[in-house]
Every structure is written in C-alpha cells, then in structure tokens.
Amino acid sequence: MSSPTDPLLSVRDLRTSFPIRSSVLRRKAGAVQAVSGVSFDLPAGRTLGLVGESGSGKTTLARTVIGLEPPESGQVVFDGQDLLTLPPAELRQARRQIQMIFQDPYASLNPRLTVEQIISEAWLISPGVVPRDRWAAEVKDLLARVGLNPDHADRYPHQFSGGQRQRVGIARALALRPRLVICDEAVSALDVSVQAQVLNLLVDLQQELGLSFLFIAHDLSVVRHISDEVAVMYLGKVVETGTTAQIFAAPVHPYTQALLSAVPVPRPWAAPPRQQILLKGDIPSPVSPPSGCRFRTRCWKAQDRCATEEPALAVRLGEHSSACHFPELPVAAAGAR
Amino acid sequence: MDDPLLAVRDLTVRFRTRAGTVTAVDRVGFDLAEGETLAILGETGSGKSVTAQALMGLVPRPAGEVTGGRIVYAGTDLLTRPRSERRRLNGTDLAMVFQDPLSSLNPVFRVGAQIGELFRRRRGASRAEARRQAIELMDRVGIPAASRRVDDYPHQFSGGMRQRVMIAMAIALQPRVLIADEPTTALDVTVQAQVMALLAELKAEHRMAMILISHDLGVVAGVADRVMLMYAGRVVETGGLREVYETTGHPYTRGLMASIPALDGPRERLTPIKGSPPDLTRLSVSCPFQPRCDFATDVCGTERPELAPVPGRPGSHRAACHHAKEVAADVVPH
Numbered sequence: 117m118s119s120p121t122d123p124l125l126s127v128r129d130l131r132t133s134f135p136i137r138s139s140v141l142r143r144k145a146g147a148v149q150a151v152s153g154v155s156f157d158l159p160a161g162r163t164l165g166l167v168g169e170s171g172s173g174k175t176t177l178a179r180t181v182i183g184l185e186p187p188e189s190g191q192v193v194f195d196g197q198d199l200l201t202l203p204p205a206e207l208r209q210a211r212r213q214i215q216m217i218f219q220d221p222y223a224s225l226n227p228r229l230t231v232e233q234i235i236s237e238a239w240l241i242s243p244g245v246v247p248r249d250r251w252a253a254e255v256k257d258l259l260a261r262v263g264l265n266p267d268h269a270d271r272y273p274h275q276f277s278g279g280q281r282q283r284v285g286i287a288r289a290l291a292l293r294p295r296l297v298i299c300d301e302a303v304s305a306l307d308v309s310v311q312a313q314v315l316n317l318l319v320d321l322q323q324e325l326g327l328s329f330l331f332i333a334h335d336l337s338v339v340r341h342i343s344d345e346v347a348v349m350y351l352g353k354v355v356e357t358g359t360t361a362q363i364f365a366a367p368v369h370p371y372t373q374a375l376l377s378a379v380p381v382p383r384p385w386a387a388p389p390r391q392q393i394l395l396k397g398d399i400p401s402p403v404s405p406p407s408g409c410r411f412r413t414r415c416w417k418a419q420d421r422c423a424t425e426e427p428a429l430a431v432r433l434g435e436h437s438s439a440c441h442f443p444e445l446p447v448a449a450a451g452a453r
Numbered sequence: 454m455d456d457p458l459l460a461v462r463d464l465t466v467r468f469r470t471r472a473g474t475v476t477a478v479d480r481v482g483f484d485l486a487e488g489e490t491l492a493i494l495g496e497t498g499s500g501k502s503v504t505a506q507a508l509m510g511l512v513p514r515p516a517g518e519v520t521g522g523r524i525v526y527a528g529t530d531l532l533t534r535p536r537s538e539r540r541r542l543n544g545t546d547l548a549m550v551f552q553d554p555l556s557s558l559n560p561v562f563r564v565g566a567q568i569g570e571l572f573r574r575r576r577g578a579s580r581a582e583a584r585r586q587a588i589e590l591m592d593r594v595g596i597p598a599a600s601r602r603v604d605d606y607p608h609q610f611s612g613g614m615r616q617r618v619m620i621a622m623a624i625a626l627q628p629r630v631l632i633a634d635e636p637t638t639a640l641d642v643t644v645q646a647q648v649m650a651l652l653a654e655l656k657a658e659h660r661m662a663m664i665l666i667s668h669d670l671g672v673v674a675g676v677a678d679r680v681m682l683m684y685a686g687r688v689v690e691t692g693g694l695r696e697v698y699e700t701t702g703h704p705y706t707r708g709l710m711a712s713i714p715a716l717d718g719p720r721e722r723l724t725p726i727k728g729s730p731p732d733l734t735r736l737s738v739s740c741p742f743q744p745r746c747d748f749a750t751d752v753c754g755t756e757r758p759e760l761a762p763v764p765g766r767p768g769s770h771r772a773a774c775h776h777a778k779e780v781a782a783d784v785v786p787h
C-alpha cells in the first residue's frame with residue numbers, strides 16, 4: 117500500500133494510439149500516437165494543470181487515465197495500484213475514485229433525467245457507496261455543496277443556466293466520493309464571471325474534501341490560478357513541467373515561452389515587460405510528427421541537432437524539467453529580475 | 454470635429470421568441486472614426502453579435518427586426534436605404550469576419566474560387582485575374598504556399614488558416630469598416646496572437662476602421678482605441694481603453710475585471726459577479742444589473758440608469774450607473 121508521501125496518481129511512459137483508416141478502403145493505414153510517452157506524478161490533495169494547444173493529447177491522456185481509452189503501453193498507478201494490470205473487481209473500486217468533469221455540461225447531462233436522477237445514477241451503477249434510503253438526502257447535500265438550491269433536485273438540465281449546469285456536472289462527479297477529479301476544460305465554455313464562481317467552488321471543494329485535480333485547460337491564467345504544478349504538452353509529449361511558479365516565472369522551453377507570451381492580459385501596461393513571441397504556423401499533424409524535437413518546425417531556436425536528436429524531459433536549467441536542447445530563461449523575464 | 458465614418462444612434466433590435474419578445478439590442482449608440490478600433494465587449498447573450506448583424510443588415514427575419522434607431526454611414530442612414538443598396542455596400546464599405554469560418558465558407562467550393570468570386574462579381578475581373586488576386590490576398594494574410602493552397606477546399610485548412618481565408622475575403626474589396634465578431638475565440642492562443650497581429654497590420658495598412666467584438670477583455674487590449682461594454686442589450690460603459698480599464702465606472706465592468714485570474718503577481722481568491730445574466734424576456738424598469746450588483750440602492754430598482762459621463766472623468770468616458778461616481782472613485786481590486 118502507499119505511504120502518505122507517495123503520489124495519488126503516477127503516470128509512467130504512457131502511450132495511446134488511434135488507428136488511421138484509409139478513407140477509400142477502410143483499411144488500417146497507420147496510427148496516430150496521441151499520447152506519446154507521458155509521465156507525471158500528482159500528489160494527494162494537489163492540482164496538476166495540463167496545458168497545450170488543441171490536438172496536443174490532453175483529452176486522450178485524461179481518457180486513458182480513467183480507462184476510456186486503452187493505452188498501448190505504460191503505467192497508470194493510482195494509490196499504489198497499476199490500473200492497467202488490476203483484476204476487474206479491484207479496478208472497479210479504483211475507478212470509482214476517479215471522476216471526470218467535462219467542458220460541455222449540456223452535452224454530458226441526459227436532458228430527460230432530473231438532476232436527482234442524474235446524480236443518483238452513479239449510485240445505481242456503483243452500489244454500496246450510498247445506501248438507497250439516503251439517496252434523496254445525499255442529492256440535496258451535494259446540490260447545496262456545489263451552490264445550487266437543494267429544492268431544485270426535480271428540475272431538468274435545460275432549466276439551469278450554463279454555469280448552474282456545470283455545477284450539476286460537479287455534483288455528479290462528487291457523488292461517488294472520488295479522490296481524484298479530472299477537469300477537462302471544465303470552465304472553458306463559461307463566461308468569465310461565472311467561470312470565476314466555478315473556480316472558487318473547485319478550490320473550496322478541494323480544501324473541504326481533500327480532492328486531487330488533474331486540471332486541463334487552454335487558458336493559462338486559469339491554470340496558473342488553480343494549479344500547484346503544471347505540465348505543458350506539445351504533440352503528445354510533455355515538454356516542460358514544474359511548480360506553477362517555475363513554469364510561469366522561469367519557463368525555459370521555447371514552446372512554454374511562446375504560449376505564455378501569447379496570453380492576452382487585460383492591462384498590458386501594468387504587467388511586467390514581456391517579449392511577444394509569434395509562432396509560425398499551426399501544430400503539425402500527430403500522424404507524422406517531426407523527427408527529433410517535435411516542436412522544431414515552429415521553433416525559432418532550432419538547430420540541426422533538433423531534427424536528429426530527441427531532447428529528453430530532464431532537469432536542464434533551473435530546478436524543473438524541460439525537453440529542449442537549448443533551454444534558456446526568457447529575455448524579458450531574465451531582464452526583469 | 455469631422456463627422457464620424459459611422460454613427461449609430463438608439464439602435465434597437467427585437468426578436469419574437471416563444472418565451473416572449475426579447476430586446477436583444479436596446480438603444481445602442483456609438484461613433485466610429487476612420488482608422489479607429491472600437492471593441493464591443495460583454496458576456497454571452499449581451500447583444501454583441503446582433504449589433505453586428507444590424508450594422509450589416511443581416512438580422513435574421515422574420516423573428517428579428519430592427520425596430521428603431523439610425524445607422525449613419527458616411528452621412529447616410531442605412532436603415533432608410535433599400536436592401537439592394539445595402540447589399541452593394543457589403544464588402545466594399547462594411548465587411549465582416551465571423552467567429553466560425555466553417556459556417557460561412559461554402560464547403561463544396563475551392564477556397565481560391567470563393568475569394569476570386571468577389572473580384573469577378575464585384576469588380577468584373579476575369580477568371581485568371583480573380584485567381585491571381587486570390588493568391589495574392591491569401592499570401593498577404595499569411596497562408597503559406599498560397600499558389601498551391603488556392604485550389605484546396607475549406608475543410609483542408611486548419612482553424613487558424615480558415616480564419617485567415619475569412620479575413621482575406623472580408624478585406625478583398627478594401628472595406629472602410631471591418632467588423633470582426635469573436636474572430637479568434639475558436640482558436641488556440643498562439644494562433645489567436647497571429648490573427649490579432651494580422652488584423653492590426655491590415656488595419657494600419659488600409660486605414661480601416663474596425664469593430665472588434667469579444668468576450669475577452671484581454672484580447673482587445675492590444676488593439677482597441679476605445680471599448681464599449683454591453684449588458685442585457687444595453688451599453689453600460691464606454692470610453693478610451695485605458696480610461697475604462699483603469700478607472701472603471703460601472704460595477705459590471707469592474708466585476709468582469711475582478712473575475713479574470715492574473716498572469717502575474719500573487720494568486721488571490723477571485724471575486725466573481727454573483728448570480729447569472731438576466732432573462733431578457735423579463736427585464737423591468739430597473740437597472741438590468743441590479744440583482745447582481747454590490748453597489749445597488751433603492752433607485753437602481755426603480756429607475757433605469759442612462760449612459761452619462763462618469764463624474765470627475767473625461768467626457769468621453771460614460772457609464773450607465775446611478776453610482777458611477779462611487780464606482781470610479783473606488784480602486785479596482787486586482
């Protein structure tokens with residue numbers, strides 16, 4: 117069993133691929149490796165932010181962790197047990213403790229069920245968590261906990277606003293008393309005033325229930341706000357990871373620097389000076405990723421070595437890990453200190 | 454002072470819906486000078502897109518209708534002109550870029566042909582000439598290998614490249630006013646930065662006036678000269694960008710600012726706006742923001758605040774709040 121210092125979730129060299137079928141013959145014509153050797157640790161009660169452009173493999177990684185996609189190889193160790201080799205009964209026990217909140221609360225809530233039915237569905241599927249005679253009371257507790265009116269348990273999803281529906285999604289995720297909650301762009305579709313409400317709620321829930329979050333978002337300000345640690349993904353790989361302070365104040369990978377420099381800030385004149393880095397083009401297709409460093413086709417620092425030698429994720433400069441042959445502090449940040 | 458290029462007054466747009474009549478745009482007014490960029494900001498449903506539709510003459514009928522106001526462009530009130538005349542202005546005078554390029558590009562025609570069509574139909578260009586101009590334009594908006602990609606279909610382009618195609622089509626006939634409705638909302642930040650840089654460049658190059666619509670206070674901060682915040686179909690605050698962002702005169706603007714997590718400095722608990730946006734079918738005589746407002750007093754529930762200069766601020770800075778003075782005097786919490 118695990119000791120208190122062990123991470124709650126530990127992912128090792130995880131790879132997940134999708135077959136590509138040729139459109140003419142529907143025959144297998146290769147594979148896209150959407151997650152390409154990802155490793156990280158998430159300590160109990162903490163939040164790991166996962167950022168990267170769309171297509172970088174964040175959702176696939178999350179779906180692999182909760183068992184919705186079979187990995188090609190690697191380990192997903194939850195509370196000391198490798199989920200990929202666990203017998204079915206234990207696996208079910210473990211999986212119950214990992215829940216997910218999705219971007220689009222409307223698409224993920226069955227419109228024909230009341231909120232009470234939506235939440236208690238989980239207890240039907242996983243009996244033994246909450247005894248039947250406690251369901252109604254527990255639903256009310258959960259609704260109150262996520263800031264909804266407990267008397268609205270008999271309402272349908274369409275009777276709630278977008279932000280309220282996301283709260284329903286959170287209540288449903290909490291129903292099975294998880295220890296790890298994966299938030300996949302859970303606040304991305306919300307208007308900023310409502311997004312702030314939901315972020316505060318997540319922070320409160322984490323403190324009250326000791327939850328761990330794997331928090332996926334493309335908004336870096338949001339990730340900075342909620343995360344203890346951050347992993348930056350590019351084309352299926354983690355290119356830089358460290359504490360939130362390390363990643364935001366001292367990023368050494370050119371991709372992280374570019375990503376940060378592109379974040380629009382509302383009062384640029386009041387923000388610390390920063391160098392705008394405009395990346396060329398789009399993220400390449402993961403079907404045929406660039407050789408060597410996958411970022412090299414958009415990197416302004418790329419040298420010959422980048423095309424031939426893949427940079428490993430390792431502590432290179434400072435105290436956190438990065439995967440670039442030429443790690444450097446950003447010019448503006450280095451100057452500001 | 455010169456007459457502005459575009460002067461909108463009391464623009465009102467209503468929709469008939471099953472739940473009742475919705476005033477999606479409620480007596481909105483603003484000026485836009487040549488070469489100027491105005492950002493229209495606000496959350497979902499505040500009336501930004503419908504304002505743009507009204508400017509372009511694209512309010513969906515019969516559900517929607519412009520029920521009042523004036524849209525004076527280069528001295529003429531467009532709302533008094535026949536449809537055919539307004540259609541002739543689209544592209545040459547007013548042009549628009551939408552959030553979702555896929556829905557506004559025709560999936561069965563090659564991209565080059567769709568751009569070239571503008572030159573053929575509106576400028577009488579030959580097929581060869583139109584193609585040449587399409588390639589030139591694609592190249593100008595930063596589409597790599599334009600002479601090859603001109604024959605590709607919309608689905609063969611990435612989201613960012615499709616948005617560049619849409620921008621190419623919008624600027625093809627060198628409009629004097631470009632309206633961009635959430636042009637980067639569907640894009641990744643790195644691509645968003647590219648597209649915003651492109652828009653800023655094009656604007657400077659053609660001395661275009663631009664109306665940039667966004668829900669993101671940060672996205673517009675690099676390009677807008679002035680901002681206009683909308684809530685429940687109404688303009689609640691307007692003024693110079695820094696004026697409004699630094700000495701906010703409306704509690705809604707202030708609430709939005711406080712809801713955005715910072716990219717630097719200490720991480721503090723966010724102070725969101727309480728509650729959720731109003732149901733537009735059930736607006737009363739009160740200030741529409743009153744149920745969510747920390748500054749509200751009795752008068753807010755009985756009298757609709759009109760847009761007026763924020764006391765103690767330059768005249769161009771206006772807010773629709775009974776307590777604008779107190780709001781502006783308070784330091785915005787960051």
Ligand SMILES: Nc1ncnc2c1ncn2[C@@H]1O[C@H](COP(=O)(O)OP(=O)(O)O)[C@@H](O)[C@H]1O
Pocket residue numbers: 134135148150168169170171172173174175176177402
């Ligand atoms: N079910 C699937 N079948 C085939 N390819 C997929 C599937 N799901 C995702 N992909 C591909 O895997 C890559 C990573 O996608 P995803 O994990 O959704 O990234 P992100 O969440 O970071 O945007 C993309 O190139 C995507 O097209």
Ligand SMILES: Nc1ncnc2c1ncn2[C@@H]1O[C@H](COP(=O)(O)OP(=O)(O)O)[C@@H](O)[C@H]1O
Pocket residue numbers: 468469470475477495496497498499500501502503504513516517733
């Ligand atoms: N086609 C339509 N039919 C009925 N109502 C509409 C339609 N389009 C917009 N509305 C109404 O107008 C309001 C403002 O919409 P919109 O301008 O699209 O908001 P925004 O662009 O600020 O998110 C919406 O809340 C909705 O009530």
Ligand code: SF4
Pocket residue numbers: 703704705740741742743744746747748749750753758773774775776777
């Ligand atoms: S008028 Fe009153 S309710 Fe409306 S924003 Fe100002 S203080 Fe708040």
Ligand SMILES: [Mg+2]
Pocket residue numbers: 174175176
């Ligand atoms: Mg995703």
Ligand SMILES: [Mg+2]
Pocket residue numbers: 501502503635
């Ligand atoms: Mg809109």
